[in-house]
Amino acid sequence: MLICISLSINSCTNDIDNVKNNNDPNAEQVLANGNDLVSVIAGGFNSWWYGSNSDVYPALSVAGDIATCSWGNYGMRTLSNEPRNSIPNTNSWSDASVILQPWSSYYSAASSASDVIKAIKNGVKYYKDDVDETNSILASAYFLRGISLGYLGLMFDKAIIIDENTDPLATPIVSSYNDLITAAIDDLNKSILLSTNNTFELPSNIINGYTLDNDKLLKLANSYSARFIVQAARTQSETDAIDWAKVKTFAENGIQEDFGPLGDNGTSWWSNVVLLSNSPNGFQESGGRLDMRIINLMDPTQPKFYPTTTPIANPSITTADKRITTDFNFESSVEFNPARGKYHFSHYISTRYISDPNFSDGSDTKRMITFAKADNDMLLAEANARLNNLASAITIINNGTRTTRGELPAIANSATKDQVLDAIFYERYVELFNGVVGGGFFDRRRTNQLQIGTFRHFPIPSKILQVLQLPLYTFGGASNDPTGMVAHYNIESNPTRTDDTNIPTFN
Secondary structure, eight states: OHHHHHHOSSOOGGGGGGSOOTTSOOHHHHTSSHHHHHHHHHHHHHHHHHHHHSTHHHHHHHHTTSEEOOOSGGGHHHHTOSSOOBOOOSTTOTTTHHHHHHHHHHHHHHHHHHHHHHHHHTTOOOEETTEEOHHHHHHHHHHHHHHHHHHHHHHBSEEEOOOTTOOTTSOOOEEEHHHHHHHHHHHHHHHHHHHHHOOOBOOTTTBTTBOOBHHHHHHHHHHHHHHHHHHTOOSHHHHHTSOHHHHHHHHHTSOSSOBOOBOOTTSSSOOGGGGGSOOTTTTGGGSOEEOHHHHHHHOTTSOSSOOSSSOOSOOSOOOSOTHHHHTEEEOSSOOSOGGGOGGGOOSEEEOHHHHOTTOOOSSSSSBOOSBOHHHHHHHHHHHHHHTTOHHHHHHHHHTSHHHHTSOOOOOOTTOOHHHHHHHHHHHHHHTTTTOSTTHHHHHHHHTTOSBTTOOSSBOOOHHHHHHHTOOOOBOBOTTTOTTSOSOBOOOOOOOOOOSSSSOOOBO
């Protein structure tokens, strides 16, 4: 069971086929009844959600200078150190779950989807009110596997592509992140085709509190395809090489409403975004703050890095953006330990969940938006801008959250391409602040705006490498891997900077 062990340390559906137990059904028996397909898919979606919203969420946010936090939980202190350290990709790292947990969860989800697809291809049918709606389950299974492989491609330098034909006894073949994204888009296209040619409504328990019909699934698959193509880019040069016409088509056919499940008070559907806001369910005033680079974006008179010696004379910012009061709050005190680096300091914290009844803090029963309409809008605007359709891009920006929520002036029709792109990324960092796992990190990565030495992707987790009998490796470290893309295994940490003589630069 090499592939089973290597893909998911915690679970793999196929292993029940290799253990004789007369009291437990094997995978074929579990999936022999069409009604069971729904429960398997529902469990798979919850695994995917857990992979995206648990330990990795705060880690990517602070590593990308979106939020800032010095606490030792979830790798936040380790991965936001200045100067940057390598990822300590060892079994003994206390926060190894930051990379192992999404790996395992995404493979659990992809495995569930593959089992369902295989069962359907073997003749299992799903009936709803005596009507054959097997294609609805098949469409959701391809979608689930597509978004699982897609996030593996966003987060890891390489991984293993699985499908319904994967031999669980075979030695796994490791594929590049580009190949993972290609496989993800292929699955999403299959979901799009099935959703286009069929009319259906999936049970609301598949994604908690969100009823997927064929039209919504079709739009989601298009939006995720656009997201994966764009945010998989590791550098500005890879961003420039994107097929932006394809992105434009996907985004044009994407979502027209916010997407996300309802929370269940932290039982199964919750998010660690709770740690990055002033939330009674998280760290409260001690939660992660807005990184100074976001504050500087809203008020350029503020520094990009919090001074380590002399405090900021006036840390309360001046901006015409109304979201500074609806989405964020000024805190006069900073709860972080200065010995861990004053560069972690910030006086602003996210409070959007307080004023927005449709925006969850991650541990309640409101909707946890994981793909905002504004996100799809900005993907479409960017595709138009990259294709030099500036008038279309400007219209999308001016009709969007920049004016409706921020109440900022409209972008002039004479705006240059760079000005249009600046306005797009302003919305991506402010409106979409911590709106989805890795969102800001991936945007910084693809525009060469990560700090020198920041990993550009995760290595395969150490436990998995050992099972596969592959050499240990990692990424990042200001001295070991300035680009964040050269594999090595020097995991010695750098001392925290204590003055302002060596301010980080970006690449």
